[in-house]
Amino acid sequence: MTAGRTRIKICGLSRMEDIGYANEALPDYCGFVIGVPSSRRNVTVEQLISLKERLSDRICPVGVFVNAEQELVAELLNGGVIDIAQLHGREDEIYIRRLRDLTDKPLIKAFSIQNLSDLETAEKSSADLVLLDHGKGGTGASFEWELLRHWKKRPYILAGGLDAGNIPEAVSEYHPYAVDLSSSVETGGKKDREKILAAVAAVRSITI
Numbered sequence: 404m405t406a407g408r409t410r411i412k413i414c415g416l417s418r419m420e421d422i423g424y425a426n427e428a429l430p431d432y433c434g435f436v437i438g439v440p441s442s443r444r445n446v447t448v449e450q451l452i453s454l455k456e457r458l459s460d461r462i463c464p465v466g467v468f469v470n471a472e473q474e475l476v477a478e479l480l481n482g483g484v485i486d487i488a489q490l491h492g493r494e495d496e497i498y499i500r501r502l503r504d505l506t507d508k509p510l511i512k513a514f515s516i517q518n519l520s521d522l523e524t525a526e527k528s529s530a531d532l533v534l535l536d537h538g539k540g541g542t543g544a545s546f547e548w549e550l551l552r553h554w555k556k557r558p559y560i561l562a563g564g565l566d567a568g569n570i571p572e573a574v575s576e577y578h579p580y581a582v583d584l585s586s587s588v589e590t591g592g593k594k595d596r597e598k599i600l601a602a603v604a605a606v607r608s609i610t611i
């Protein structure tokens with residue numbers, strides 16, 4: 404992971420149209436929610452493989468998992484279907500250690516931030532990168548960003564309620580390594596081409 408411009412991840416791609424929008428906008432990362440049937444963005448492994456085949460190789464594919472079997476996560480990483488796994492459930496350090504035994508690919512651990520204690524837990528994570536979010540993910544709501552004034556130690560991905568309008572403030576005030584968006588780049592629950600293009604443009608226009 405290198406410093407430099409702020410990265411952007413567009414999460415929750417599930418249709419071939421979404422891949423077309425991503426290939427046009429070229430975010431740094433795209434997220435696929437895998438094996439979470441309760442999510443409207445859920446994709447099966449078969450769907451993931453077809454979507455990934457059409458994804459530009461200029462975009463890094465991220466698998467988003469909620470308490471998945473480590474074997475499945477490792478198989479998708481080691482097989483090159485995804486490049487990074489984002490763990491968005493209750494995966495603890497024991498889970499991460501066991502996953503590390505199965506793969507040496509990068510891991511992102513997501514944390515739901517409600518207070519300073521949650522931030523302290525996130526700072527100690529052994530994951531390669533941590534993602535700070537509101538609630539269970541993909542909700543469209545933000546946590547109290549003011550808490551980030553206490554965040555000192557490591558690069559992080561900021562998620563939850565970000566959109567093209569509030570990205571400049573979030574980046575200039577809190578300096579995340581990357582921003583992660585899903586709900587705000589949808590219309591009627593589906594990914595929206597113009598909103599994706601606007602969000603990527605908003606991040607790329609920032610000079611720090």
Ligand SMILES: O=C(O)c1ccccc1NCC(=O)[C@H](O)[C@H](O)COP(=O)(O)O
Pocket residue numbers: 414415434436439442443444467468469491536539540541542543544562563564565583584585586587
């Ligand atoms: O998107 C989902 O439905 C989802 C389900 C279960 C775990 C994670 C999920 N999404 C993760 C993300 O979309 C992003 O990491 C982030 O939470 C986006 O938040 P928002 O922009 O507020 O939708």
